[in-house]
Each structure stands twice: as structure tokens, then as C-alpha cells.
Amino acid sequence: MKRTALSVMTLLTATLTATAVAQQPKNVFTVVRSSQWGAQNLNPFAPGDQHLPPTNSAIYESLFYVNPLDGKATPVLGTKYNWSKDNKTLTITTRDGVKWNDGKPFSAGDAAFTFNYLKQFPALDTSGIWKNGLTSVKATGSNTLTFAFDKPNTPIFQYLAGQMIVPEHVWSAIKDPVTETNTKPVATGPFTFDSYSQQALRVLKNPNYWMKGQPYVDAVVWYATNGNDAALLKLLKGEADYGYVGVSDPEGQYAKKGENLSYYWPVTGDNYLYFNTAKAPFNDPAFRRAISQAINTKNVAEKAYAGVADAAHSSGVIPAQQQQWLPASAKNLEVKFDAVAADTALTKAGYKKNAQGRRLGKDGKVLPSFKILVGAGWTDFITMAQVIGEDLKKVGVNTQIDQQAWSSYAGGLQTGTYDMGISWGWGGGPNPYYLYNQTFAPEYSAPVGKTAASNLSRYTNPAVTKALTAFKGTSDTAQQKKLMGTVITTVMQDMPWLPLTDRFNFSLYNTAKFTGMPTKQNPYTAGEADDVAAARLMYLNVKPKQ
Structure with a gap:
């Protein structure tokens, strides 16, 4: 038996059934988590932080x-x-x-x-x-x-x-599904639940699974650790085959440390500089576009993520969707860093400079020092804000970094009490509609002081709203592309946000024992975490090396 299987058996002996011990699974795919889990709950309706990881990734199935x-x-x-x-x-x-x-x-x-x-x-x-x-x-x-x-x-x-x-x-016999823990799940998935402890979980291959010949492994085991460092160490030592673990430099900190070490970090979203369009001068598209041009997003990405992340496309559309969804007219609307042009554009828009080089509002008064809202201690966002502040100072706009704990950070974004704020996209999905709808549809906005669900910039535009509504009413791909083209170009023209850097999913692999994980060359999933539906496809496709 392989070392991995032996170590798993040691951890789980107290909870394994006699049948499971007799089975002695030969091929065990091991997942390491950088967190702990709670009680034995396999209720697929329970939120993800309440049920055990295999519930919706290996046991239950969707359509x-x-x-x-x-x-x-x-x-x-x-x-x-x-x-x-x-x-x-x-x-x-x-x-x-x-x-x-x-x-x-x-x-x-x-x-x-x-x-x-x-x-x-x-x-x-x-x-x-x-x-x-x-x-x-x-x-x-x-x-x-x-x-x-x-x-x-x-x-x-x-x-x-x-x-x-x-x-x-x-x-049908469960009268309170909200509190149900479902310790013996009946499901259709490729694995069946076997054993549980605070240190390890195991599922075994479903011998009657509908997909003949799959899965190729006999068991999947999850290890719990107390953080990223411990999880990373297990992967480096070959004690785990996969982990959804974020590191600042996946190439230098991980992939270069061994021939079997690799990572799959597909871009699934972006980080943005949100402008509060309910507040002057951020209510002026010309001002927003000019200061966007003054910010070197390539440098923002380089400084915040050590070259791992690229600067985001100024549409906010992720790379995998750009070819299909970006209209040809979007190319002419891309915001390209040019401090001199930005300075000129600000003056032309009515924001002149005084003798000291400070930018003035249209009323002739010096613009205040604008706050850039970030999460307290979030080093990547703080670094972004520092670079942005340095760039804007060169065109006469002063800023200061406003670090806030999560509740006041999210609260400030949602109630519209900020000037500028850095955050991820509060929306996203398999095409740009999901991002733009949740970010700019009127129903996700609210008056300043009230909580907006996800329209953080409080930007709405009749052309965008009309196109988003029409998009919902059609299943014709060509028509959807045309409508999304209207949304994309309108938003790029008005710039209610500035897309800054790409964001990723964080899959790390040790391929010493198994092949078949999703990769950049074979992106059959988006590298989602080990406890969600996408992971099922990986558990189905991983194969032991011969």
C-alpha cells in the first residue's frame, strides 16, 4: 500500500467501518485544506461553511x-x-x-x-x-x-x-431541512461517505456509479490543517495531491521547488478601483476617465502581486471571455496609461491646476484629498492604493489610504460613504452579463446611506439597463452578444470603475502519484475549491500514475 493510504488509515482507524477496513483502498487521492471543519453535517442545502467538504463535491450531484x-x-x-x-x-x-x-x-x-x-x-x-x-x-x-x-x-x-x-x-420525510445534519447521505455522486474525524474525512468509490469506469480512484481523503503554511508543507512533502491554497508567488514559492509541483490559477475575476459616482467630482465621467488614464495598472499588478497577476482589461471582462464577448468597438475605448494625456484631459474637462500644481474643481476650489478605502491589513489592496496615490499625485490629485475593518469597509462601499474604494467584482459568472448586471443594474443600487447589494459605484445608465433587461429575455447567442456589446462599450466610456488586476482561483498540485487535474491546457473546470461542484469533475478525472 502507498504511504499516503497508510497515513490516512492511521488517522481514520477509530472511525472506519469493518467493511471499509476490509476494502483497503489502493488509490487514495488526498486533498489538504488550510482550515478546519465543524460537526458531521452532510446536508447539501446547508451553507458551504457548515457542511463537510465532500457533500457538494463528491457525494451529491447537480443537473x-x-x-x-x-x-x-x-x-x-x-x-x-x-x-x-x-x-x-x-x-x-x-x-x-x-x-x-x-x-x-x-x-x-x-x-x-x-x-x-x-x-x-x-x-x-x-x-x-x-x-x-x-x-x-x-x-x-x-x-x-x-x-x-x-x-x-x-x-x-x-x-x-x-x-x-x-x-x-x-x-420528503425530513420536516426541518434547515437544521438536518444528514449524517448518512443518500445521493447519486461518484463517491459515498465513509468516515469522519476532526483531522480527516474519507469518501469511497461508488461501485454502482452511473458513469462506467469512473472514478479512477478508490477513495478521496481530506486533511485539515491550521493554515496555509501547514497545507503547503503537506503538498511540498508529497503528503497531499491537491490543495486550494493561496500563496503570493506560486511559481517561486511552490512550482520551482520540485518537478512534480504545479499550479492552476485561472483568472475568474478582477480587482477594481470603484468610484463613488454619487459624489462630485466622481459623478463626472470625464473626470473618472481622465484619472483612470493617470493610473498605471500594469505597475499596480506588478507591485501588488509580484508579477503573478496581470493588469485587468479595462472592460472588466476576464481573459477567457474576451474573444467571445468583447465587441470590436471596445478596442478604441480601452484606457491606456498616459500621465501627460490624463493631465491634459483633466484640464480640458474643467479641472485646472493652481500655481502649486494642485487640481481644482470646476468651482475653482482645490480638490480635497480623496480617501481610497481598503480592508485593514490587506497588503495587496494597500499596495495598490499606494501606487494609485503616487500616480494621481503626479496629475495634481491627492489621496490618502483609508484602512477599515471588514464591517466598516464593506459597509462604506455598500452605503456609498467612500470616495474611491478597492474591491473585487461583486458579481460574476459564465459570461459578462452576471458581472455587469450585479454591478450596474438599478435593483442592486440604493440611495446614499442605504445599503446597495452590489452596485457599489451607484452607477446606472438607461442604455445599460435596457440592454441588461433585453439580455434576460433572449436565449439567442447572437442577440446576447449584441446586447452585451452595448453594455460593455457604454461602461467603458463612462468608467464608473477602473479594473486594476486579475484575480484567480488557487489550485496547487503534487502530480507525483496522479494525473488528470484541470490545467491551463485542459481547463475543464475553473480551478474552483475542493468543496464545490466543480471539484467533482476533478475527482472523476484524476488517474493514478502507472
């Missing part, structure tokens, strides 16, 4: 996996889907020949039950599926599932696709 990089939908319990001509009915074909791990057959009825269960217990509906036009979900055959809407809302598909499906014959 599809939608890759957030390119929007590709990989069939799982669903095999195909189709929107009606008026985009108010979605029909999904569910997979034949699937059994729950207690031997009972899976059907579209189980999926219909799951979605109606969310309606019965609204606390479970964390994606707000039933608040966004859904009127009914019915099984219209053993493998046909029909969703009806009172108005078109095609972007809701990714939330329907990702909902974990539960067996009606089990959950």
Missing part, C-alpha cells in the same frame, strides 16, 4: 456544471436543455439509468421535488430561484423536467443547473 470561464455546460444529472420560443419555459432532459446509492432509481421527479422543496422552505433558496420569475417546476415524464416562468430570465439557468438534487423518498 449540469457550468464552467465560469467560458459558460460551457457539462451534463451531469441533466443531459440537455432547451428554452421555448418565448423563453418562458425551460425543458431539461434528465439522465436515464441513474440510481441513488441506496439502490432506488433516480428520476426527473426527484429533481422536481428538490426545486419545489426550495419553495416550501425559502431559507434553502439561497440563489433566489423562486424570487426571479419561476412559477412552477414539474416532472412531465420520468426523464423530463419543466420549469415555467412568468417572464423571461434566461441567465437563471446557471443557478438551476448548479442546484444539488436530493432523493424525494428520503427528504
Whole structure:
């Protein structure tokens, strides 16, 4: 038996069943976590920080996996889907020949039950599926599932696709699913739950899994550690095969330390400098665009992330989606760093300089020193703010860094009491609609002093709002691209934010024992964490080295 399997067996002896001990799994894929977990809870409806990691990554399954990089939908319990001509009915074909791990057959009825269960217990509906036009979900055959809407809302598909499906014959008897711990899960996934302790968790290969020949490993084990350093050490020593672990320099701190060490850090979002457009002079698009031009985002990325991250595209659209979604006209709207041009643009827009080189407002008064809001102690954001401050000072705009603890940091962004603030995108998904909708749609904004859900800049534009609404009403890809082109170019012209740097998922691998993980060359997932639906695909595809 391999050393990894032996160490796992030592950790888990106290909790393994006699059957499991007899099985002695030969190929054990090991996951290390830089955190602990709580009680034995395998309720797929519970928030991710409350249930155990294997719940929604190895045990339960959804209808599809939608890759957030390119929007590709990989069939799982669903095999195909189709929107009606008026985009108010979605029909999904569910997979034949699937059994729950207690031997009972899976059907579209189980999926219909799951979605109606969310309606019965609204606390479970964390994606707000039933608040966004859904009127009914019915099984219209053993493998046909029909969703009806009172108005078109095609972007809701990714939330329907990702909902974990539960067996009606089990959950119909559970009267309080919010507090249910579900210690003996009945599911359709590639693994079944085996054992639990505060140090390690194990799942075993489902011998009756519907995907013949997979998974290729006999077991997956999770180790808990007390932080990134401990998790990283296990990977470096070959005591773990995979970990979702963030390090500041994955090349120098990890990949270069061994021939079997590699990482997959796909860009899934950006960091932004948000402008509070409810406050002068940030309510002026010409001012916003000029100071954006004064900021060297390439230098921001280099200083904040030691060359690991690139400067973000000035549209905010991630690299994997740019070819498909960026209109040709966006190229002429890109903000390119040019301090001299920015200085000229500010003066032309009515913001002159005084004899001391300080920038004046349109009223002739010296502009105040603007605060840049960041999280307290967040070294990457603080570094970004320092570089931004140095750049803006060169064009006569003074700034100061405003470090705030999380509650006041998030509160300041959401209530609109800040000047400028650095944060990640409060929205995102398999195409730019999700980012732009959550960031700039009126329903996500609020008056200053009230809490805005995610429109932190409080920017709205009738052209953007109209295009976003029309996007929801169509499933035609060509029409969606045209509408998104309007959104992208309008936002790039008005610059309610400045995209600063790329953001990543943080998958680290030790490939000494296994192959088949998602990579830049084979991005079948976006490198999401080990406890979410995307990880299921990795656990299915990893193979022991011969």
C-alpha cells in the first residue's frame, strides 16, 4: 500500500467501518485544506461553511456544471436543455439509468421535488430561484423536467443547473431541512461517505456509479490543517495531491521547488478601483476617465502581486471571455496609461491646476484629498492604493489610504460613504452579463446611506439597463452578444470603475502519484475549491500514475 493510504488509515482507524477496513483502498487521492471543519453535517442545502467538504463535491450531484470561464455546460444529472420560443419555459432532459446509492432509481421527479422543496422552505433558496420569475417546476415524464416562468430570465439557468438534487423518498420525510445534519447521505455522486474525524474525512468509490469506469480512484481523503503554511508543507512533502491554497508567488514559492509541483490559477475575476459616482467630482465621467488614464495598472499588478497577476482589461471582462464577448468597438475605448494625456484631459474637462500644481474643481476650489478605502491589513489592496496615490499625485490629485475593518469597509462601499474604494467584482459568472448586471443594474443600487447589494459605484445608465433587461429575455447567442456589446462599450466610456488586476482561483498540485487535474491546457473546470461542484469533475478525472 502507498504511504499516503497508510497515513490516512492511521488517522481514520477509530472511525472506519469493518467493511471499509476490509476494502483497503489502493488509490487514495488526498486533498489538504488550510482550515478546519465543524460537526458531521452532510446536508447539501446547508451553507458551504457548515457542511463537510465532500457533500457538494463528491457525494451529491447537480443537473449540469457550468464552467465560469467560458459558460460551457457539462451534463451531469441533466443531459440537455432547451428554452421555448418565448423563453418562458425551460425543458431539461434528465439522465436515464441513474440510481441513488441506496439502490432506488433516480428520476426527473426527484429533481422536481428538490426545486419545489426550495419553495416550501425559502431559507434553502439561497440563489433566489423562486424570487426571479419561476412559477412552477414539474416532472412531465420520468426523464423530463419543466420549469415555467412568468417572464423571461434566461441567465437563471446557471443557478438551476448548479442546484444539488436530493432523493424525494428520503427528504420528503425530513420536516426541518434547515437544521438536518444528514449524517448518512443518500445521493447519486461518484463517491459515498465513509468516515469522519476532526483531522480527516474519507469518501469511497461508488461501485454502482452511473458513469462506467469512473472514478479512477478508490477513495478521496481530506486533511485539515491550521493554515496555509501547514497545507503547503503537506503538498511540498508529497503528503497531499491537491490543495486550494493561496500563496503570493506560486511559481517561486511552490512550482520551482520540485518537478512534480504545479499550479492552476485561472483568472475568474478582477480587482477594481470603484468610484463613488454619487459624489462630485466622481459623478463626472470625464473626470473618472481622465484619472483612470493617470493610473498605471500594469505597475499596480506588478507591485501588488509580484508579477503573478496581470493588469485587468479595462472592460472588466476576464481573459477567457474576451474573444467571445468583447465587441470590436471596445478596442478604441480601452484606457491606456498616459500621465501627460490624463493631465491634459483633466484640464480640458474643467479641472485646472493652481500655481502649486494642485487640481481644482470646476468651482475653482482645490480638490480635497480623496480617501481610497481598503480592508485593514490587506497588503495587496494597500499596495495598490499606494501606487494609485503616487500616480494621481503626479496629475495634481491627492489621496490618502483609508484602512477599515471588514464591517466598516464593506459597509462604506455598500452605503456609498467612500470616495474611491478597492474591491473585487461583486458579481460574476459564465459570461459578462452576471458581472455587469450585479454591478450596474438599478435593483442592486440604493440611495446614499442605504445599503446597495452590489452596485457599489451607484452607477446606472438607461442604455445599460435596457440592454441588461433585453439580455434576460433572449436565449439567442447572437442577440446576447449584441446586447452585451452595448453594455460593455457604454461602461467603458463612462468608467464608473477602473479594473486594476486579475484575480484567480488557487489550485496547487503534487502530480507525483496522479494525473488528470484541470490545467491551463485542459481547463475543464475553473480551478474552483475542493468543496464545490466543480471539484467533482476533478475527482472523476484524476488517474493514478502507472
